[in-house]
Each structure stands twice: as structure tokens, then as C-alpha cells.
Amino acid sequence: MQTCVERWVCENIIKLLREENTVPFMVRYRKELINHMDADAVRDVQMNYESLCSLSKKTQSIIQTLNKDGVLSNELEWDLRSCRSADELDHVYSPYKKGSKLTKARRAKALGLEEAASALMDSPHTLDLSVCSCVKGLSTVEEVATGVENILADMIAKDPETLTYVKTLCERSSITIQSSVSKTALKEKEQEKFHLYFDFTCNVQRIQPHQTLAINRGESLKILSVKVNVPDRVKTDFTTWCINNRWRPKTFARGELIALIRNAVEDSFKRLILPFLTRSYRTKLTCAAEKESIAMFARNLRTILLVGPVRGCVIMGVDPGFRHGCKIAILSQTSQIQHTDVLYLHNSGFATRQKEAEKLRYLLLKHSCTKVVIGNGTACRETESFFSDLIARRFFHPLDVSYCITNEAGASIYSVSPEAVKEMPELDPNLRSAVSIGRRVQDPLAELVKIDPKHLGIGTYQHDVSSGALKASLDGVVQECVSFVGVDINICSEMLMRHVAGLSAGRARSIAEWREQKGPFINREQLKLVKGVGPKSYQQCAGFIRYCSNMKASCDQPAAPEEKPVAKKGKGKSTANVPPSFNPLDQTCIHPESYHVAQKFLALVGGSVDQIGSAGLRGCVESKVRASSVEDLASTLQTTPETLKLVIDGLTQPPGFDIRQSKDPADFKRGIVSMNDLRVGTVLTGRVDNTTLFGAFVDIGVGRSGLIHKSKITMDKLPVSQRRRSLALGPGERVEVRVLDVDTERGRISLDLIRVLQ
Incomplete structure (x- = not known):
């Protein structure tokens, strides 16, 4: 590897x-x-x-x-x-x-022919010496020869040098994978989905990951028959090499013995090596396709988790529906539930709809709510049309109301989960969905970590890849995003906290219990007092933990003496010397192990910890770095340039810095555009909904996402800063596109990527 x-x-x-x-x-x-x-x-x-x-x-x-x-x-x-x-x-x-069937080689070895087979290569001799007329399998020279051939075939097929050579031959040849319709396909309902692969042949070097996974799925459903084609030339060259080189007798051998060796080589290739090569290629292609599919899923997940939050405004979450109404939840600026209700906006008479519209207006005015988030499920288009019509009529005046559509995948599953019941015990599951829809726009990361990534609808062929590898990759991405964004230990949910590097569900529960019993944490050092947070856990999580800026004010009050664990004999929580004071460095990304470097650097530039994030300190730092390089300063401070750069970032970033600030939040709009309004050649802006192994789906605001085929996503269309190992776009990225084709009957829109918008 x-x-x-x-x-x-x-x-x-x-x-x-x-x-x-x-x-x-x-x-x-x-x-x-x-x-x-x-x-x-x-x-x-x-x-x-x-x-x-x-x-x-x-x-x-x-x-x-x-x-x-x-x-x-x-x-x-x-x-x-x-x-x-x-x-x-x-x-x-x-x-x-x-339990495996006794192979031909093992049966021959059981008859005692292994020594004869080995001797044949060292000093060729006649085989009649091994004939034993009273033993089945040894009664004639022909039977002995067959047994020796089987042993030699087995030796050849398992020889590392031989396997390496045959793989080299295959690498130089055109190996193809071929799929065709199976005999039982006509009985399968899903056969039409695989019509592209009913007569499909492709070189294994050029087959695309999504094609491999589609073929595998069709084969598992017994719709497709699949085989790997190895050219006859590989067999010819392999046989020649074996007889003339690797498996050539060390001394002169008579013609019949050379023929025996040739038979063994050909039998080994056909019966043992060819099936091995087929399995090997299928496994290799599947592993590569799974890896790319999982990587695509991980990239999509990272992108949606790091979408910019919509802060500082009241939001209404709407879970649209027909028969059972539209469930709504009004959330405060801090995501607290202000009001929940059910409005029947569809399949009702004019008078009922007007009454519900008046109720909607009353709620928006009462809570000063100007942002509406609509889930993209059933009745989404109709609900969007309803809001768009009211906005166009200035029905909500004096409020300037706008709305956005968000992916509601996973909301209903989360609404009936134990975590949702614990968080919102009084709410009906349908209303919990509306809360989740609203919160995933207010703070996508905090809300989406509550949902299993597999339920977010952001990948392809997720049921065809290794569940273990997929889970490990997605868990790693969630941990990465949560850690790099950072969490405020005093207000974040237990669900969010468990994804911080170094923490787990048990440690997160212990931290939540500690702050409930003893009040808010004052500094990072206090984490050492929590059960389950040992030196290694603390080292891993400390740099990703934040403390809100108003902690300093509360810390100016006389603090009660910190309770310290009583030292126990043997195993137990050791006593930690934890100062009960607020440290401004705890609001930064600087790790506690580098606090001494930060203090020395502040002294060097003439600043103090109270100035962290201020314009004055930024000016002092920039002046010092211009006068002397980071490398020289690092040498002076006896640290590495990487550590010093991190210290500089932590000291100069403004309070409450969030890496998501550079990411665009959800797009809010006031009007609706129909798919019928699209024309070939029209240039539009949109936001990537989802990326797959064959392209990217883009929401252009017409109720149907358009597809940019991967052939249209070329390196020259991506900003230099975003040219990455894979050309796949990520969900949430804003793009400028041109309409290539509109198929209203099938609801398909083909797009060309013009550029990625910054």
C-alpha cells in the first residue's frame, strides 16, 4: 500500500x-x-x-x-x-x-507425491518410481503424472515471484471488465435502472468509480452478469516465461517431462491464477470506487457542516405538508423555542387559507421574525409559492420577510430519536422537525451533528460501500469540523461536545454534569477536575475548547474556593492544582502547552493578554513581524515557526472568531422562478446542493436542481485557491452556471459551470 x-x-x-x-x-x-x-x-x-x-x-x-x-x-x-x-x-x-473442499494438490500431497514434484524441478527423472498399483491415484504413470501436475500447478499459483510477474503482464495489457444482462433480469423490477450496463465493456484503468458501484449493485440484484477479460497474450507470455525461466528444470529433462510442466503451467493459469486475477481486479476496482465514494461523502459532509451560520435574527422553521399541515417553530436569536404551531396552508378553502395567513402574519410580527426556513420535502414548492405570493403583496409590512429552502433530510429521523425526546420532551415529533429545520440554518454545525451523517442525503451509493469505513471517515470529518470551529464549553450541547477531539460520549456527559452541579467553567484547567478527563484527553481537547468573553465579568466577583478531588490510594482522580481565575488566552485557538510562548511574545511586542484581538495589538504584531521574520522570532522564543504562527493567529483574531465567517450562509429570497422560465444559454447563479461521482447538483431557485456533469468541472473554472486533488464541488458553494438543456417532461436541467463565486 x-x-x-x-x-x-x-x-x-x-x-x-x-x-x-x-x-x-x-x-x-x-x-x-x-x-x-x-x-x-x-x-x-x-x-x-x-x-x-x-x-x-x-x-x-x-x-x-x-x-x-x-x-x-x-x-x-x-x-x-x-x-x-x-x-x-x-x-x-x-x-x-x-471445511473447505480438499483441493487436487492436497489430495496429491496426501498420496506422497510432493517430494516427487519438488524433485522434478531439481533433477528430472521418470515418474514410474512413484507408481504403486495397489493405491488409487498411484496405480499408473498417468495417474502419478496428473498428481504431480496438480502439485506443480498449486506451487506456481502461490509463488510470490510468479504472481508478481503475471500482474506485471496484466499491467502492460488491456484488461477489461464486461457486464451484460443476466438471464434472471427480466423478472427484476429495477432492471431499467441498469440499462446502460446491459452491454457494457470498459478498460479497468478507465472505468469510473460510479460505474463500478453501479455494476456491483446490478450484480448483487442478479440483474447483471460481470466478468473480467484477460487477453490470450497474457497467458501465452506467462506460459513461455514459466517454462523458460522461473519453472525451468535445473538440468536436462526429456520431452514428456517438459510437456508435464507445460500442462501444469497452463492448468495453473486457467484454474487458479485467472480466477485470482479476476477476484483481485474486482476487489481493487471496488476498493478504489468505495474510497472515492466515501471521500466524496466526506467532502460533502465537511462543506455542509461548515456553512456559515445565520446569527442575530429570529427564524421560523417550516416543515411543509399537505394533509397534516405545515409545522412551524419560531426560534430566538439563540435558537430557543419561542412558539410552535401547525398551519393548514394547502388543500383548504380560500377562507381557511386567509385565516391561516393572518395567523402567520400575527406570529411573525409578534416575534419580529423576518427569516423563514422551509424544508425541501413534501409540499415544499407549494409552501414556497404561498410565502412568495404574500411577500409580493407586502402582506407582512412593515416586516421585510424573506425565505430560504434547506435540506430537511434526517429531520424526521432525528425528531423521534432519544436525543430529541430528551432535548424537547414536550413537543410532538412533527414540531421537533420544524425546530431542527430552523436550527440547521441558524447554526448548521450544532444542529447537524445530532443526525447520523448517512441520513443527510449528501452521498451516493452509501449502501454499497463498507459501512465501517464510511462511518470511520464521517466520524473523523465531524470531529475535525467541530474541533476546528471550537465549542463554548459552558453553553454547547452534550451532543456537540462529544465530537470534540479527545472527548467521548462519556466524557461529554461528565462535563455537562460538572457544569450543572458546580456552575460554569472559568478556565481550561478546570477540565482536569472532571471525571474521565485525564492528561491525554485534556491535551487533545484543550485547544478546541472556548470560554465566552463575559466569563471575565463573572470572574471578577470573589470566587468560592475550588473543590479539589481528594487524593486516593491506588487508582482515582489525582489532585490537580487548578487556579480559579479567568485566562484570556482560553478564548483563543492557542493550546495551553504554548501559553508560555504567547506570554513571551506579548512581552516582546509590548502587549498584554487584555488586548487580545484588538486593533492595537494587531498593529504591534504586524510591525514586529515585518521588522523580523517569523522564523527569527521563533528562534528567539525557542519555539517552532508553526507554533509561533498559531500563537500570532490566536492573539490577533477578534473575540469570537469563527472559521465559518468566510463561508456564505443560506440564501434568502423573496420571489420564485419556474422551471418553465428557463432558456438555453441563460446565465444564473446558484448553490451546490449535492455532489456525486458523476457531477454536482445545483439549486438555481426553480424547484429542481440542475446537474453540472463532471466533464464540465474543469481545473480552469476553479479559483487557484480552490484547486484541489478532486475537482468535485462541495455543497454550499456558490457558482455561476449556464443552462445547456431543459427537459421539463423529465424534470431535468443540464448546466455548464462558468466559475465558482468567491
């Missing part, structure tokens, strides 16, 4: 992982050790390392099992330890698995 990462970086990452460091901690606070790699790249190394550890562990387990069964030989152990993938390991081990 190759990572294309320098050896020293890999060694450092592995060392850090063994020391139980989290990816967010490494990416932010150990930059110099990981060569400034981003979180995705570090997770790639982590995944490969864990795969190799798993392979090593599996190999050792198989060796122990075979040794216990008494079938382990030096040659077999060497073959097992030479395997470089789980596929190769299974190939070598499969004949020895308990």
Missing part, C-alpha cells in the same frame, strides 16, 4: 497515532511533524496503516492456526508472509481452511 507521503512523515504520523493523538490535534498543533498535511491526507495514512496492521494480524493468526493443525511448512509460511494484500493472503490460505 502506497501513500505518496515521505517516509519520515509516515513514521511521525504512526508514532503520533500510537501515542493516541487525534487527527485534529495533529493537524493544528503538530504541523511540523506531519509536514503541514491536511486532515484528509493524515486520515489516508491512518487508514493504510490500520489496513497493514490488520493484514499483519490476520497473517499471524492464520500461521498459528495452520501450525496448530500441523499443515504449516516453511515454504507455506514464507508464501503467507510474502502476501501484500488480503486478497493474496486469502488466495494462499483458502485451500487450508477448515
Whole structure:
């Protein structure tokens, strides 16, 4: 497994992982050790390392099992330890698995022909010496020859050098994967979804990830038949190489023995190596497709989690519906529930709709609410039309009301979850959905972490990939986003807190209980007093924990003596020397391990901790950095340039700095445009809804998302700062597009990407 990462970086990452460091901690606070790699790249190394550890562990387990069964030989152990993938390991081990059918080679070995087969390669001789007329399988020279051929075929198929050579031949050849309609396909209801693959052939080097996953799904549904085509030339070249090189007898052999070896080589290729190559290619293609699909899912998740929050305004969340009405929830500027209700805006008479509209106007005026968030589920278009019509008539005057459409995926699932019941015990599940819809625009990160990422509707083929690998990747992205944004330990939810690097559900619960019993935390050091937060946990989470700025005012009051844990004999929470005072550095991204560097740097520039984030301090810092480079200053302060840069960022960023400030929040609008209004060539702006392995879906405000095919997403259309390893756009990104085609009957819109808007 190759990572294309320098050896020293890999060694450092592995060392850090063994020391139980989290990816967010490494990416932010150990930059110099990981060569400034981003979180995705570090997770790639982590995944490969864990795969190799798993392979090593599996190999050792198989060796122990075979040794216990008494079938382990030096040659077999060497073959097992030479395997470089789980596929190769299974190939070598499969004949020895308990319960597996006794192979031809093992039956021949049981007859005592292994020594004759080995001797044939060293000093060719006649096979009549092994004939034993009273034993079935040895009664004639022909039977002996067949047994020896089977043993040789097995030896050839498991030889590492031989497998390497045949793989090299395949790499130089045109290997194709072919799918066709199966005999049982006519009975399947979903067969039309796979019509593109009823007569499909593609080179394995050029097949796209989504095509691989589609073929796999069609095969699992028994709609498609799939095979890998290896050219005959590979077999010819392989046979020639084996006979003339690797499996050539060391001394002169008669014609019939050479023929026996040729038969063994050809049998080995057809019966053992070709199926192995087929499995190997299918596995390799599937792994690559799964990896890309998971990476796409992870990129989409990161983008929607880091969408800019809509702060400082009251919001109405609307879960639209027909028969059961539109559920609404009015949320305060701090996301507190002000009012919930059900309005019947559709499938009712004019008088009823007018009455509901008056009620809606009353609620918006009463709570000074000007922002409406509509879920994109059932009745979304009709609800949008209802609001758009009222806004056009200035029905809500003097309020300037606007609305946006948001993805409501997962809201209904969350509404009946134990977490939702605990958070909103008095509310009906349908009203909880409206609350969730509103909050996911107010603070997307805080709300969406409550929902399993798989339910957010942001990926493709998620049910066709490894659930374990998908969960690990998505959990890592959630932890990364929550940690890099940071959490205010005194007001964040327990659900949000558990995703901070170094914390867990249990530790988050302990922290929540601690603040309920003893009041708000005053500084980061107090975390050391919480049950379950040991030195390593504290090291990992401390830099991502924040304390609100008004804590200083509360700390100016005489503080009660801090309760300290009583020291116990043996295991138990050790006594920690925690000062009961507020530290302004706790509001920054600076890690406590670097506070001494921050203090020395402040002294160097003539500033103080009370000036953190002020324009005056920023001016002093910029002046000092201009006069002397960061590298020289780092040397003076006896620290690394990376640490000093982080300290400078922490000291100069304004109070309450949020990395999401550079991200666009949800788009609010006042009018509606129909799909019928679109014309080919029209230039529009929109926001990416979702990205897939074949393109990006963009919301252009007409009720249907248009598709930018991946062939239209080229490097020259992306800003230099956003040119990334994958050209996939991310959800939430604003783009300028041109309409290529409008198919109103099928509800499809084809778009061309013009540029990504900054």
C-alpha cells in the first residue's frame, strides 16, 4: 500500500497515532511533524496503516492456526508472509481452511507425491518410481503424472515471484471488465435502472468509480452478469516465461517431462491464477470506487457542516405538508423555542387559507421574525409559492420577510430519536422537525451533528460501500469540523461536545454534569477536575475548547474556593492544582502547552493578554513581524515557526472568531422562478446542493436542481485557491452556471459551470 507521503512523515504520523493523538490535534498543533498535511491526507495514512496492521494480524493468526493443525511448512509460511494484500493472503490460505473442499494438490500431497514434484524441478527423472498399483491415484504413470501436475500447478499459483510477474503482464495489457444482462433480469423490477450496463465493456484503468458501484449493485440484484477479460497474450507470455525461466528444470529433462510442466503451467493459469486475477481486479476496482465514494461523502459532509451560520435574527422553521399541515417553530436569536404551531396552508378553502395567513402574519410580527426556513420535502414548492405570493403583496409590512429552502433530510429521523425526546420532551415529533429545520440554518454545525451523517442525503451509493469505513471517515470529518470551529464549553450541547477531539460520549456527559452541579467553567484547567478527563484527553481537547468573553465579568466577583478531588490510594482522580481565575488566552485557538510562548511574545511586542484581538495589538504584531521574520522570532522564543504562527493567529483574531465567517450562509429570497422560465444559454447563479461521482447538483431557485456533469468541472473554472486533488464541488458553494438543456417532461436541467463565486 502506497501513500505518496515521505517516509519520515509516515513514521511521525504512526508514532503520533500510537501515542493516541487525534487527527485534529495533529493537524493544528503538530504541523511540523506531519509536514503541514491536511486532515484528509493524515486520515489516508491512518487508514493504510490500520489496513497493514490488520493484514499483519490476520497473517499471524492464520500461521498459528495452520501450525496448530500441523499443515504449516516453511515454504507455506514464507508464501503467507510474502502476501501484500488480503486478497493474496486469502488466495494462499483458502485451500487450508477448515471445511473447505480438499483441493487436487492436497489430495496429491496426501498420496506422497510432493517430494516427487519438488524433485522434478531439481533433477528430472521418470515418474514410474512413484507408481504403486495397489493405491488409487498411484496405480499408473498417468495417474502419478496428473498428481504431480496438480502439485506443480498449486506451487506456481502461490509463488510470490510468479504472481508478481503475471500482474506485471496484466499491467502492460488491456484488461477489461464486461457486464451484460443476466438471464434472471427480466423478472427484476429495477432492471431499467441498469440499462446502460446491459452491454457494457470498459478498460479497468478507465472505468469510473460510479460505474463500478453501479455494476456491483446490478450484480448483487442478479440483474447483471460481470466478468473480467484477460487477453490470450497474457497467458501465452506467462506460459513461455514459466517454462523458460522461473519453472525451468535445473538440468536436462526429456520431452514428456517438459510437456508435464507445460500442462501444469497452463492448468495453473486457467484454474487458479485467472480466477485470482479476476477476484483481485474486482476487489481493487471496488476498493478504489468505495474510497472515492466515501471521500466524496466526506467532502460533502465537511462543506455542509461548515456553512456559515445565520446569527442575530429570529427564524421560523417550516416543515411543509399537505394533509397534516405545515409545522412551524419560531426560534430566538439563540435558537430557543419561542412558539410552535401547525398551519393548514394547502388543500383548504380560500377562507381557511386567509385565516391561516393572518395567523402567520400575527406570529411573525409578534416575534419580529423576518427569516423563514422551509424544508425541501413534501409540499415544499407549494409552501414556497404561498410565502412568495404574500411577500409580493407586502402582506407582512412593515416586516421585510424573506425565505430560504434547506435540506430537511434526517429531520424526521432525528425528531423521534432519544436525543430529541430528551432535548424537547414536550413537543410532538412533527414540531421537533420544524425546530431542527430552523436550527440547521441558524447554526448548521450544532444542529447537524445530532443526525447520523448517512441520513443527510449528501452521498451516493452509501449502501454499497463498507459501512465501517464510511462511518470511520464521517466520524473523523465531524470531529475535525467541530474541533476546528471550537465549542463554548459552558453553553454547547452534550451532543456537540462529544465530537470534540479527545472527548467521548462519556466524557461529554461528565462535563455537562460538572457544569450543572458546580456552575460554569472559568478556565481550561478546570477540565482536569472532571471525571474521565485525564492528561491525554485534556491535551487533545484543550485547544478546541472556548470560554465566552463575559466569563471575565463573572470572574471578577470573589470566587468560592475550588473543590479539589481528594487524593486516593491506588487508582482515582489525582489532585490537580487548578487556579480559579479567568485566562484570556482560553478564548483563543492557542493550546495551553504554548501559553508560555504567547506570554513571551506579548512581552516582546509590548502587549498584554487584555488586548487580545484588538486593533492595537494587531498593529504591534504586524510591525514586529515585518521588522523580523517569523522564523527569527521563533528562534528567539525557542519555539517552532508553526507554533509561533498559531500563537500570532490566536492573539490577533477578534473575540469570537469563527472559521465559518468566510463561508456564505443560506440564501434568502423573496420571489420564485419556474422551471418553465428557463432558456438555453441563460446565465444564473446558484448553490451546490449535492455532489456525486458523476457531477454536482445545483439549486438555481426553480424547484429542481440542475446537474453540472463532471466533464464540465474543469481545473480552469476553479479559483487557484480552490484547486484541489478532486475537482468535485462541495455543497454550499456558490457558482455561476449556464443552462445547456431543459427537459421539463423529465424534470431535468443540464448546466455548464462558468466559475465558482468567491
